[in-house]
Amino acid sequence: MDAKVYVENLLCSLEQNNKGEKEFLDAATEVLTSIVPVLEKDKRYIEEGVLERLVEPERVIMFRVPWIDDNGNVRVNRGYRVQFNSAIGPYKGGLRFHPSVNLSIIKFLGFEQIFKNSLTSLPIGGGKGGSNFDPKGKSDREIMRFCQSFMTELYRHIGENVDVPAGDIGVGGREIGYMYGQYKRIRDSFDGVLTGKGLSYGGSLARTEATGYGLVYLVDEMLRDNGKDFKDKTVVISGSGNVAIYATEKVQALGGKVVALSDSSGYIYDKDGINLDVVKEIKEVKRGRIKEYLNYKKDAVYTEGCKGIWSIKCDIALPCATQNEVDAKSAKLLVSNGVFALGEGANMPLTLEAQKVLLDNNVLFAPAKAANAGGVLTSALEMSQNSQRLSWTFEEVDKKLKELMVNIYYNAKNAAKEYGYEGNLVVGANIAGFLKVADAMLAQGIV
Ligand code: NDP
Numbered sequence: 001m002d003a004k005v006y007v008e009n010l011l012c013s014l015e016q017n018n019k020g021e022k023e024f025l026d027a028a029t030e031v032l033t034s035i036v037p038v039l040e041k042d043k044r045y046i047e048e049g050v051l052e053r054l055v056e057p058e059r060v061i062m063f064r065v066p067w068i069d070d071n072g073n074v075r076v077n078r079g080y081r082v083q084f085n086s087a088i089g090p091y092k093g094g095l096r097f098h099p100s101v102n103l104s105i106i107k108f109l110g111f112e113q114i115f116k117n118s119l120t121s122l123p124i125g126g127g128k129g130g131s132n133f134d135p136k137g138k139s140d141r142e143i144m145r146f147c148q149s150f151m152t153e154l155y156r157h158i159g160e161n162v163d164v165p166a167g168d169i170g171v172g173g174r175e176i177g178y179m180y181g182q183y184k185r186i187r188d189s190f191d192g193v194l195t196g197k198g199l200s201y202g203g204s205l206a207r208t209e210a211t212g213y214g215l216v217y218l219v220d221e222m223l224r225d226n227g228k229d230f231k232d233k234t235v236v237i238s239g240s241g242n243v244a245i246y247a248t249e250k251v252q253a254l255g256g257k258v259v260a261l262s263d264s265s266g267y268i269y270d271k272d273g274i275n276l277d278v279v280k281e282i283k284e285v286k287r288g289r290i291k292e293y294l295n296y297k298k299d300a301v302y303t304e305g306c307k308g309i310w311s312i313k314c315d316i317a318l319p320c321a322t323q324n325e326v327d328a329k330s331a332k333l334l335v336s337n338g339v340f341a342l343g344e345g346a347n348m349p350l351t352l353e354a355q356k357v358l359l360d361n362n363v364l365f366a367p368a369k370a371a372n373a374g375g376v377l378t379s380a381l382e383m384s385q386n387s388q389r390l391s392w393t394f395e396e397v398d399k400k401l402k403e404l405m406v407n408i409y410y411n412a413k414n415a416a417k418e419y420g421y422e423g424n425l426v427v428g429a430n431i432a433g434f435l436k437v438a439d440a441m442l443a444q445g446i447v
Contacts, residue, residue, distance in 0.1 A: 021104035081129035091127030094168030115433025147178035192386030195379035204382035212246025214374015239321030320345030
């Protein structure tokens with residue numbers, strides 16, 4: 001059968017079987033359509049049902065998370081862990097705590113994670129999890145009780161050689177600490193079952209910085225490969241969480257000027273360049289809102305609503321907040337304002353239509369699968385250190401992170417070239433990520 005028709009049919013039946021799961025269907029559409037050239041070259045992937053198996057998670061776990069708030073009320077949330085694919089290693093992927101979390105979002109993230117993890121060149125499979133719990137406005141004690149309840153169910157499904165979760169939106173060092181404590185208490189075992197741990201109990205130096213730094217390392221390589229760099233460039237970054245903060249830090253270190261950051265309420269614009277110490281104090285210490293930046297810098301401008309951030313004129317854009325935050329309209333605005341490069345720090349921050357606008361206008365585009373792989377990559381380095389009972393220095397980890405991000409860039413670039421899509425890193429990242437997993441699946445038989 002013609003590979004293109006085969007993929008179209010598969011996408012139709014996927015839509016039938018996963019009704020209403022827009023995020024998951026979008027992610028699957030992007031990957032499956034871009035690997036058509038691979039299927040044309042090697043029919044075994046079709047004959048052995050690799051794609052049908054790839055789009056079906058190996059296991060989906062959904063569970064009740066009951067907890068008690070500070071007023072003594074019983075509260076109930078829903079927990080998820082999607083163990084998508086273990087062909088090349090234990091499931092690996094973050095946990096997200098955010099009210100928007102649903103099965104479609106966790107499946108899309110888990111699906112993307114398969115290819116991202118494969119691209120890192122390290123032996124890790126794909127998974128993702130989380131809850132519709134909203135950490136905003138909760139006390140430390142409430143967060144602890146929620147995390148303990150969440151882990152009281154999750155612990156039976158994970159393990160250092162089975163599934164190793166990490167953080168994501170709403171899950172940082174504090175939450176990982178509470179979950180790790182509960183896991184250890186139940187299992188009575190000190191092992192590397194979670195990554196993103198504190199340094200005093202098995203965490204890796206540079207894990208906190210890894211996704212943001214890794215994003216900038218990869219984008220920097222893409223710029224250099226095209227005769228450009230970050231020096232003196234105006235950069236807009238969305239979000240002000242873990243990824244955004246450390247992307248800002250690295251851009252500033254490379255001489256770029258970050259003029260805007262946001263949260264889900266609005267965005268700040270500082271023509272002089274963002275003062276990152278202030279943002280860290282607001283977000284990492286006080287857990288406050290980005291609007292509070294105005295208390296420190298009177299002439300900065302705050303605007304309600306987060307979409308408007310893409311109307312700010314910039315050379316390079318790094319969306320680092322959440323999925324679908326840049327639509328086609330925002331992408332057109334970026335292009336008309338002269339943006340020449342965009343790197344996805346968040347997972348799928350661009351809609352498929354927005355992606356097309358950038359590619360049609362020859363904007364250098366680094367897709368999330370490649371660009372934000374630094375977090376999971378450093379998590380895998382944390383796993384290695386845990387197995388060896390060793391801690392590497394910050395410089396050692398950072399050096400490996402940089403080398404591997406540069407590697408990812410060239411793997412994606414070369415795969416795109418080999419299959420006739422020179423310059424298209426979306427196709428290149430999908431193909432390079434797919435091949436390793438698909439070949440492992442072929443070798444392991446129909447399982
Ligand atoms: P954080 O929770 O630390 O920060 C998220 C930031 O995005 C916050 O500023 C948050 O604002 C903002 N945000 C969240 N939801 C929305 C929304 N619906 N609209 C606008 N802004 C929003 O998360 P991370 O920085 O860890 O993650 C950011 C992105 O990067 C996610 O897509 C995540 O999947 C991806 N990622 C993260 C990795 C990691 O290592 N942490 C690894 C790879 C990818 P507010 O505080 O108001 O909610």
